[in-house]
Amino acid sequence: MQQITAGIDAGGSLIKIVYQENGRMHFKKFSINKLDSAISWLKMVAPSLKVSITGGKAFGIQNCYFQDSALIPEFQATCEGARFLLAKENKSIEETYLVVNIGTGTSWHLVSGEKAERILGSGMGGGTFTGLGSLLTKVQDYQLLTVLAEEGNKGNVDMLVKDIYEAADSPIHGDLTAANFAKGKKLNHKEADRLAALSNMIAENIVLLTSQAATINRVKSVVIIGTAIIGNQSLKHGLEYYLNMLGLTTVFLEKGEYCGAIGAYLSV
Incomplete structure (x- = not known):
């Protein structure tokens, strides 16, 4: 059975899942209140699964569902994902830029090449x-x-x-x-x-x-x-x-x- 890799971002309001199958990246999101349904869905579509998790609720998900998974620092994952999408979507941008992540609240990150640093946060979002x-x-x-x-x-x-x-x-x-x-x-x-x-x-x-x-x-x-x-x-x-x-x-x-x-x- 082919093993599928997946990334999970468990935030304050939503759980977002990314996995790749047959060379294609798939995206899915659920309300955090439907966490059990989200994990059941993921295990159904990918019975053989290797997972990394990020976000505020990552530890709880690891402890309950994926004990062998890796925990990735949220801000690191966010900037890595932004860098990946900029290249994938062919967005032209300067080497140094701000990433403004507007979720439940808002975080600001300074990205310069391979370096990234969270520099600011706000409860407004x-x-x-x-x-x-x-x-x-x-x-x-x-x-x-x-x-x-x-x-x-x-x-x-x-x-x-x-x-x-x-x-x-x-x-x-x-x-x-x-x-x-x-x-x-x-x-x-x-x-x-x-x-x-x-x-x-x-x-x-x-x-x-x-x-x-x-x-x-x-x-x-x-x-x-x-x-x-x-x-x-x-x-x-x-x-x-x-x-x-x-x-x-x-x-x-x-x-x-x-x-x-x-x-x-x-x-x-």
């Missing part, structure tokens, strides 16, 4: 969007939240620069945010508007931290990965818009949410 979004609306489902955010108008909730300057000339772009949620007491906004403002606030904060990290480390290229931008067009557009405004080259990887799992897989 996909978990913020899901958790705070469900408090601002009656919606609990992540995908429905992303759809609503795309439909909303942040200007109905956020105070914009043009709201302050009105007819006067503004020293900066009028559509930039002067104060997040400053119009929150007004009644003429909808759930979609609140979610658009939330998505914008997350994007702005991530971009501000990215800009500072890029300036300090003298880099111009940013690779955005992570589960929080998958299907979340409002967040993705916000990130791209602000990063481009700051003159940073932005790269979104097609399979970026699987960087950790790919990095684990490559170590098998």
